[in-house]
Amino acid sequence: MTTSNFSETEMAWRLPAGLSRLRPEACGLLTALNERVWQAGDPVLLELVRVRVAQLIGNPGVTGGRAPASAAERDVVDFAEQFVIDVGGTTEEMREGLTARFGADGARALVTAIYVVEFTQRLQLIAARLLDDASTGVPGGSSAVLDVSSAGLLNAYQAAVVRGSTLDPVTTELVRLRCARTHHCRICQTLRLANSREAGVDETMTAKVDFYERSDLPERAKVALRVTDAFITRPDMLSDDAAGQARTSFGPAELASLCLDITKWSTQKIKVALGTDGADQLMTDTDGVALFGFDSGGQATGYRRR
Secondary structure, eight states, rough: HHHHHHHHGGGOOOOHHHHHHHHHHHHHHHHHHHHHHHHHHHHHHHHHHHHHHHHHHHTTTTOOOOOOOOOHHHHHHHHHHHHHHHGOOOOHHHHHHHHHHHHHHHHHHHHHHHHHHHHHHHHHHHHHHTTTOSSSOOOOOOOOTTTSOOOOOOHHOOOOOOOOHOOOOOHHHHHHHHHHHTTTTTTHEEEEEEHHHHHHHHHHHHHHGGGGGOOOOHHHHHHHHHHHHHHHGGGGGHHHHHHHHHHHOOOOHHHHHHHHHHHTTTHHHHHHHTOOOOTTSSSSTTTTEEEEEOTTSSSSEEOOOO
């Protein structure tokens, strides 16, 4: 990619200024991750993906683009469409086709790149709405860690999101499970956060996530789940009323955490798309669940029975 093209592409991952001010570490790492993905990947394929993602999620800030011109381009765009619309519907045939064309490592890198392109756009749209900020803010931070792999940067980003989250454990767990069930991630649906269990989130409460609007869950939780649904489906469907409810129910730091947490919980889409989300190795209890948590560095730990 030439310097001029890279500079133009950089506009694709500018984050709302308010989000960057509230969470500079996570936003800086997401900026670095985007840079790494676009430097390491095929910019032509990624631009096709970026435009198609924008069309699918209702992002008015991305226009233009062209139709795929080759079999490889068509296959990548088709895979991206499945990833965005219903990742759980990814077929073995689709996976095998991607691996045959790009190799196992190349397919994994491409799926990771699709996730980054998709969720950066989703984050831009929802964070700008909730934090009442224009989505044309400055890039999220330094890119001094660009010698790290995309996988390494993604892990660092997720850890920073967890470390900096200000959401209470009940809201966190309900949002995490809403993402898991929408994305059909077997691992994440099997797990339960230990600190949320200590805060009173039992299986009776988690069962209400699927029909939360008709449930007796706290209104604060319902507001968070409405934001979650818009974030992971169609950000343009977040109503003014729902955005207002979110700003009333949560402070700015909590809203920033909610947005970033949703991106973290949605990395599960990578495993679902690649068919590596099996939960067979987890030690579960009679309810079929296992507890886990995070250490001080933001890394997952403690998979165990209750």
